Amino acid sequence: MISPQxxxxxxxxxxxxxxxxxPYQLETWNQTDFVKVKKFAGYWQQGLPKLDSITWRPVTDNNTRAAMLQTGEAQFAFPIPYEQAALLAKNKNLELVASPSIMQRYIxxxxTQKPFDNPKVREALNYAINRQALVKVAFAGYATPATGVVPPSIAYAQSYQPWPYDPAKxxxxxxxxxxxxxxxxxLWSSHNHSTAQKVLQFTQQQLAQIGIKARITSMDAGQRAAEVEGKGQKESGVRMFYTGWxxxxxxxxxxxSPLFASQNWPPTQFNTAFYSNKQVDSDLAAALKTNDPQKKTRLYKEAQDIxxxxxxxxxxVVEKLVSAHSxxxxxxxxxxxxxxxxxxxDLK
Structure with a gap:
């Protein structure tokens, strides 16, 4: 609920x-540089918070982020450069934490635009990507190939036979x-950090092997808001878009629903494929109206099948979450x- 005042x-x-x-309240927000919060003295839970302040700083370069941890300039970092996880784990002053996630990466x-209005083109691009190799190249093994449009640990998720890597097909x-x-x-990207660059370069190379030339644009938050989230179907320049959910x-x-329902094309929400299917819309709406688990399972399965x-x-891929802290x-x-x-x- 937003404060009316x-x-x-x-x-x-x-x-x-x-x-x-x-437990904390905003003190300073220098956009693109840092945000600092301070202890909220009126917090309802006694004894919290324990810290006087926390400063968050976005650092897009993987090497810089890792170096800040190792020198003690930062006490916490996420995400950890996957390729440096093993090295950081050996640092006696740091603790590396790898945990499951519900973060799925996709393109x-x-x-609604040629050539992607043709189902055979979309199938071709799915056959063109070697997801097992992508896991190794971009995520250093800290991910698993996607087996559906919903991560497996989400309720009512359906898993399918993964797309095989078959450039000839x-x-x-x-x-x-x-x-x-x-x-x-x-090929636009909602991320401009180093791991995203690896994903984009890998994808670009894979597509080139089947004759597709993809021009890459990595966007910052402002560009993404203006060019992707803020424009409707007729104005949108989106063709292929790398992001996560x-x-x-x-x-x-x-x-x-935010990603596939017809009513959720940008700028409403995040259906950047501008996908529309009446049966999917009907299934998603009906699933929200029932408390019967069996009906929900059937409806969500049908939607995901389509x-x-x-x-x-x-x-x-579905990422693993890798962080490190002092x-x-x-x-x-x-x-x-x-x-x-x-x-x-708390910092001791």
Whole structure:
């Protein structure tokens, strides 16, 4: 619930003036540089928070982020550069934590635009990506190939036979679709950190092997908001879009509806494939109206079956969450949806 008083005071700028009831309150926000919160003296739980302040700083470069941990400039970092996880684990002053997640990485394809309106093209691109190799190259083994459009640990998730890596089949499908020589397109990314760059470069190389030339653009938060989240279907320049999603509710509706329901095309929500299927819409709506687990299972399965068959995405991997912190820091946790829990954080 938004504070009516805060909404009246800040209006459209309320996002820059958060008001809540947590253990910390905003002190300074220097956008793109850092955000600092300080202890909220009126917090309801006695004895908390234990820290006077916490400063968050976005560091996109993997090597810099790891170095800040090793020198003690930072007490906590997430995500940890996957390729440096083993090295950091050997540091006697640090603790490395790897845990399961519900964060799925994928590439959506704008199915309202050529050539992605052709199902054979979308199938071809799915055959073109070697997900097992991607896990090794970009994630150093800290991920698993996607087996559906919903991560396995989410309620009502369905798993399927993963797309095999078959570039010959991909080229055959492109020929059948009328693109024997491939085509050129754009591949935008909602992330500009080093791991994302590895994913993008790997994907670009894989697509090139079947004749597809993908021009990469890595976006910062402002670009993403303006070019992807803020434009409707007619204005959107999105063709292929690399991003990720974690259903923080832990169930299938929040894993499916924002990403596949017809009413959730940008700028409403995050259906960047501009995917639309009446049966999927009906199933998702009906699943929300019933408390019967068997009915929910049937409805969510049917929706996922259709989506998997029509393949508006290239599902890539489900990440593992890898963080590291100073052994002097306690009570600081990464949640499965990549959120943070630091109510009980303490630095000794």
């Amino acid at each position: 805060a909404l009246e005071k800040y209006g459209k700028d309320i996002g820059f003036h958060p008001v809540g009831t947590g 959506s394809m704008n199915v 991909a080229r055959e499908l492109l020929k059948e679709a009328g693109y024997p020589d491939g085509f050129s397109t754009t 974690s259903a923080s509710t832990g169930e299938a509706d929040w894993a499916l 989506i998997w068959k029509e393949s508006p995405w290239i599902p890539l 052994k002097n820091l306690t009570g600081f946790w990464i949640m499965p949806d990549t959120g943070f829990s630091f109510d009980d954080a």
